[in-house]
Amino acid sequence: MYFTDPQVQRLKPETRTIQVVQTNPRAVAQAAVNVWTQGPFDKGLLGVVPTGSVAPKVYLRGQHFFVDLPESYAKLRYGTSGERMLLCTLTRTLLDSRGQDVTFLLAGQNVETLGHLDLREPYTREDCADQ
DSSP, X not given: OEEEOTTSOSEEEOOOOOOOSOOSHHHHHHHHHHHHHHOOSSTTSBOSSOTTOOOOEEEEETTEEEEEEOXXXXXXXXXXXXXXXXXXXXXXXXXXXXXXXXXXXXXXXXOSBSSSSBOSSOBOTGGGTTO
């Protein structure tokens, strides 16, 4: 899974072992996002959401992930770089092993932005490759 460096400039991977009850791709993806929400073990990395945040719900249709961000994520008051890290750490975490793209919803709804970043189009690995 992916977190960020202390300067919130670069994506940083952290390898984790996750126990799942079901081995279907959606359950594995949801388990990864649940752990992502808890933050990194490495003290040199930063989690992207505050401790205790609710994990987004993950859905999968074919090779397309849909991530339903809780409404509280729109109230984080992150700048553009913080929002980009939030979306890209999730995108890279989910697409690391499978999938084509990630569409973000907010509180179950399609929205134009999370605040600063456009959510009208799905995010791909390439969208988050320069981090």
